[in-house]
Amino acid sequence: MTQSRLVFAFEKPGACANFGSRLLNDEVSRPSAITVTVPARLHLGFLDLNGGLGRRFGGIGLAISGLGTRLTIARASTSEVSGPDAERVRQHLQKMERLLPLRGGHQVRVSETVPAHAGLGSGTQLALAVAAGLRHLHKLPLDIEGDALRLGRGSRSGIGIGLFARGGLVVDGGRGNEHGLAPIICRLAVPENWRILVILDPQRQGIHGPEEGLAMAALPAMRATDAARLCRLVLMQALPALAEHDIANFGKAIKELQIELGDYFAPAQGGARFMSPDIAAILDILDNAGAFGVGQSSWGPTGFAFARTPDEAARLMKITARQTRDRGLDIRICQALNCGAQIVAHTHPLESAK
Numbered sequence: 001m002t003q004s005r006l007v008f009a010f011e012k013p014g015a016c017a018n019f020g021s022r023l024l025n026d027e028v029s030r031p032s033a034i035t036v037t038v039p040a041r042l043h044l045g046f047l048d049l050n051g052g053l054g055r056r057f058g059g060i061g062l063a064i065s066g067l068g069t070r071l072t073i074a075r076a077s078t079s080e081v082s083g084p085d086a087e088r089v090r091q092h093l094q095k096m097e098r099l100l101p102l103r104g105g106h107q108v109r110v111s112e113t114v115p116a117h118a119g120l121g122s123g124t125q126l127a128l129a130v131a132a133g134l135r136h137l138h139k140l141p142l143d144i145e146g147d148a149l150r151l152g153r154g155s156r157s158g159i160g161i162g163l164f165a166r167g168g169l170v171v172d173g174g175r176g177n178e179h180g181l182a183p184i185i186c187r188l189a190v191p192e193n194w195r196i197l198v199i200l201d202p203q204r205q206g207i208h209g210p211e212e213g214l215a216m217a218a219l220p221a222m223r224a225t226d227a228a229r230l231c232r233l234v235l236m237q238a239l240p241a242l243a244e245h246d247i248a249n250f251g252k253a254i255k256e257l258q259i260e261l262g263d264y265f266a267p268a269q270g271g272a273r274f275m276s277p278d279i280a281a282i283l284d285i286l287d288n289a290g291a292f293g294v295g296q297s298s299w300g301p302t303g304f305a306f307a308r309t310p311d312e313a314a315r316l317m318k319i320t321a322r323q324t325r326d327r328g329l330d331i332r333i334c335q336a337l338n339c340g341a342q343i344v345a346h347t348h349p350l351e352s353a354k
Helices: 086-099 122-137 144-150 159-166 210-218 224-243 247-269 277-288 310-326
Strands: 003-005 033-048 057-076 080-082 105-112 169-172 184-188 195-200 292-296 303-307 330-334 342-346
Touching (some): 033 159, 033 292, 057 122, 057 159, 086 122, 122 144, 122 159, 159 169, 169 224, 184 224, 247 303, 277 292, 277 303, 277 310, 310 330
Antiparallel strands (some): 057 105, 057 169, 195 303
16 A cells, blocks of 8 residues: 655654655645654743743753654544544544635544643644644645644643654743744754653643643742743753753753742642652652653653663663552653654555554
């Protein structure tokens, strides 16, 4: 069976094609199905929760391997969604069908998702995957930022939207008004040899939905000097260190960023720096064992730690194996992905699309 790949994909870490929108093979000019695979992301921290300069939030994050969202969309007489997170996908599908507008229905099969409300960007992944899949199925130009706004994504962070296109590590410049998205102001590739230990707590969820808005509103205004320090940590330490492949100083900056933000958000997290006490215990072990940049992604509960090499990551994982098992946690070794969404056009029916 024949299938053709679009010119942007993450076939393997570090091997990126330029972001584009044409098909490589003219025979699939009208594909019968589209599969979209989007990597999970880690949100490493906000930059400015003061907003005195006219912009608020800002953030730094990266795309990771091993966790992601995959769905396949095909034309159908009526619309139908199957698989995990089907209801959220159905809502995005119905809204995009109305907005584009599109004739007929669509069959969507969700084959993989990341845990919802775990700090891994599942909501943005699902929304953008549906929008991009529909657009490519109907030969419409991509509009990642526009679709993000239409589907209610990016209210605080632009990280997931920026990573959808290019992967790697990105920094967004914060929202400057109520109706626009935070612009991506920096994108850097992450060294292929680095590894990230990602710790999941399936027994807990991070703050989300209306509760998130209430939690943010209840926090005191961040002091301008504290926001300035966070920005300085990112601009003058984390980013230059990443550009020079200096994991020690990169990790030092991320760890300090996490300490500052963890203490700021502690009142909304039961008085703790991290949402999950079990993950906090594992992060402490990893930190003492030589891991870099330990922290929590977004509201958590997912935790992370960086390692210089695959062998070092394996050593760190072995050290924590018993403790993670006893606490019911899931720890895995991931790699940063320097490419964004993979979109594959199929010339065969949905039932055969992989």
